[in-house]
Amino acid sequence: xxxxxxxxxxxxxxxxxxxxxxxxxxxxxxxxxxxxxxxxxxxxxxxxxxxxxxxxxxxxxxxxxxxxxxxxxxxxxxxxxxxxxxxxxxxxxxxxxxxxxxxxxxxxxxxxxxxxxxxxxxxxxxxxxxxxxxxxxxxxxxxxxxxxxxxxxxxxxxxxxxxxxxxxxxxxxxxxxxxxxxxxxxxxxxxxxxxxxxxxxxxxxxxxxxxxxxxxxxxxxxxxxxxxxxxxxxxxxxxxxxxxxxxxxxxxxxxxxxxxxxxxxxxxxxxxxxx
Amino acid sequence: xxxxxxxxxxxxxxxxxxxxxxxxxxxxxxxxxxxxxxxxxxxxxxxxxxxxxxxxxxxxxxxxxxxxxxxxxxxxxxxxxxxxxxxxxxxxxxxxxxxxxxxxxxxxxxxxxxxxxxxxxxxxxxxxxxxxxxxxxxxxxxxxxxxxxxxxxxxxxxxxxxxxxxxxxxxxxxxxxxxxxxxxxxxxxxxxxxxxxxxxxxxxxxxxxxxxxxxxxxxxxxxxxxxxxxxxxxxxxxxxxxxxxxxxxxxxxxxxxxxxxxxxxxxxxxxxxxxxxxxxxxxxxxxxxxxxxxxxxxxxxxxxxxxx
Numbered sequence: 001x002x003x004x005x006x007x008x009x010x011x012x013x014x015x016x017x018x019x020x021x022x023x024x025x026x027x028x029x030x031x032x033x034x035x036x037x038x039x040x041x042x043x044x045x046x047x048x049x050x051x052x053x054x055x056x057x058x059x060x061x062x063x064x065x066x067x068x069x070x071x072x073x074x075x076x077x078x079x080x081x082x083x084x085x086x087x088x089x090x091x092x093x094x095x096x097x098x099x100x101x102x103x104x105x106x107x108x109x110x111x112x113x114x115x116x117x118x119x120x121x122x123x124x125x126x127x128x129x130x131x132x133x134x135x136x137x138x139x140x141x142x143x144x145x146x147x148x149x150x151x152x153x154x155x156x157x158x159x160x161x162x163x164x165x166x167x168x169x170x171x172x173x174x175x176x177x178x179x180x181x182x183x184x185x186x187x188x189x190x191x192x193x194x195x196x197x198x199x200x201x202x203x204x205x206x207x208x209x210x211x212x213x214x215x216x217x218x219x220x221x222x223x224x225x226x227x228x229x230x231x232x233x234x235x236x237x238x239x240x241x242x243x244x245x246x247x248x249x250x251x252x253x254x255x256x257x258x259x260x261x262x263x264x265x266x267x268x269x270x271x272x273x274x275x
Numbered sequence: 276x277x278x279x280x281x282x283x284x285x286x287x288x289x290x291x292x293x294x295x296x297x298x299x300x301x302x303x304x305x306x307x308x309x310x311x312x313x314x315x316x317x318x319x320x321x322x323x324x325x326x327x328x329x330x331x332x333x334x335x336x337x338x339x340x341x342x343x344x345x346x347x348x349x350x351x352x353x354x355x356x357x358x359x360x361x362x363x364x365x366x367x368x369x370x371x372x373x374x375x376x377x378x379x380x381x382x383x384x385x386x387x388x389x390x391x392x393x394x395x396x397x398x399x400x401x402x403x404x405x406x407x408x409x410x411x412x413x414x415x416x417x418x419x420x421x422x423x424x425x426x427x428x429x430x431x432x433x434x435x436x437x438x439x440x441x442x443x444x445x446x447x448x449x450x451x452x453x454x455x456x457x458x459x460x461x462x463x464x465x466x467x468x469x470x471x472x473x474x475x476x477x478x479x480x481x482x483x484x485x486x487x488x489x490x491x492x493x494x495x496x497x498x499x500x501x502x503x504x505x506x507x508x509x510x511x512x513x514x515x516x517x518x519x520x521x522x523x524x525x526x527x528x529x530x531x532x533x534x535x536x537x538x539x540x541x542x543x544x545x546x547x548x549x550x551x552x553x554x555x556x557x558x559x560x561x562x563x564x565x566x567x568x569x570x571x572x573x574x575x576x577x578x579x580x581x582x583x
Contacts, residue, residue: 007387014382021397021460024411027422031414044425083309090306097299098292105303112314114510116517116565118538119558122545123320124313126334146313149306178298207404209520214546225406229524232410239414246407257402261395269468 032243055240068227078141079205087152095160109150144205152197155267159193196263324555331549344556357540376462405520412453443533469503
C-alpha cells in the first residue's frame, strides 16, 4: 500500500471530525449572506443563489447592534487593562520574589474558577446595586476582571518561570533595579505570554453572558451576547440578522484566538498533563 | 542607577530579602483585591442572603429566616426535577465530550501537515460565546429550515417538521447536543497534550511484543493518559454542572420544566420570582454538593494512586 492510501482512513475520519467542528460556523456565515426570501424556502437551499450583505446593512442601520459592539469593545478593553495589569504584577511576584505560601495562593486563585457563576451573580448584583454600578461598564469590567485574573495569572506565571533566573541576575549586575530588569529584560521576553493572557481576558469578557445579562438593563451598557439574546425576543426571529450579528461576534474572536493559539493552548494544557 | 545597584549589593542580604518580600505583597495586592472584593466577599454575602428573605424589588429589607429557604426548595417538585436533569445533563454531556474528545485527540495525534493550525481551529468553539453557540444550534435544529431535519428528511428518516426543542422528550437531549459539540474540542486538545507526552518508544515496545493497535491503546495509551483524563473530567464536570447559558437561551428551561437545571432554577428564583434569598439558597446547595463531589473524587483518586 502506498503511504497516501494507508493514511486514507485517518484522513477521512479527521476530516469528518474537524468538519463537524467547523460546519456550524460555515452555515452561520452562509445564512448571514442569504436574502430572507431564500432563507425560508423548503427544502433547505444550501448555497444562496443571490448572496447579499443586506442583512449586515440592516443590522447596522436599524438595530442597536453598533451600540452593543461599542459596549462590548469598551468592556473587553477595560477588563483587559485591569486584569492584565493585576495578573502580570501577581505572576512576576509568584515567579521571582521570595514569599511563603506561593503554591497555596496559586491553588486558591484557581479554585475560584470552580465556583458556580450563579452563586456569585446574585450577591454581586446586590453589591453592584448598592455601589450604583448597575447598568454601567464598571460593573461588567470589575466582575469580568476578577474572573479572568486567576487563569491569566497562572498563564503568565508559567511564562515567567520558563525564563532562566540568570537573566534577571545578569541585569541586576549590569546595574538595573528590579523594576528595570522587569521592564527591559523580562517583559519583552514574556511578550507571547502577555499576548496570550491578554487575548484570554479579552475573549472572556467579550463572550461573557450571565453577568452582562443580569447587570445591564438597556442598550447603554448591554454587550453583544445579551443584545443577540434580546433580538430573539424583540423581533420576530430574523435569522439573517441574527446570523449576521453572530458572524460579527465571531470574527474578532477567531482572529485573535488564532494569533495566540499556540501560547494559549500551552497554558491551558500545562495543568492537566502534570496532573 | 549604578548607585542603586551598588546599594543593593552592599546592603545586608536580610534587608534586601525583606524589601523583596514587601515588593511581592505590593505586586500581589491588585489581583488579591479583585478576588477578595468580587469573589470572596460575594461568596460570604451569598451565604448571608441564603438565610435571609430578600426581595429583588426591596433589597433594603431583609428578614432572617434561617434554613427556611433551603427547606422550601426541597418542598418544590420542580427543584427535584431540576436536580435529576442536572445529573443527566452533567453525566451525559461530560461523558460524550470525553468519548468524542478522545476520538479527536487520537486523530489529531497522528502527524499531518498543518496540524498546529487545525488544532487551533478545533478549539474555536471553546473561544466562542455561549450565546453564539446557542444561536447556531437553534438554527441547526429549526423544525422547518434546520439542517438536522433537512438531512434526516433527505435520508428518509423524518417525514414531519419535528421541533426538537419544543418536545419535552427531546428538548434536553437537543440542548445537550449543542453543549457536547461546544466542549468536545476542548477535551480533545487537553487529551492531545497528554498523548504527546507519552514517549514513542513505549508504542515501539508494544509493537515489538506483537500488540495490535487496540492493545497499544489499551495497555499503553489509556494507563498513561489516566491522570489527564481524570483531571480534565473533573474540571469539566464542575463547569458543565454550572453551565446554564445554553439552556437559558435555547429553551429557557422549557417546554414546561423539561430542560430546567439547578443553576437555571436558582436564576429564575432570583430574577423571575424576585426572591434573591431563595435563589442564593439554591445556588449554595449546588456549590456545596459540587465541592463535596470534588473532595470525594480527589480522596478516591489519592487512595487509588497510593494503592498502585
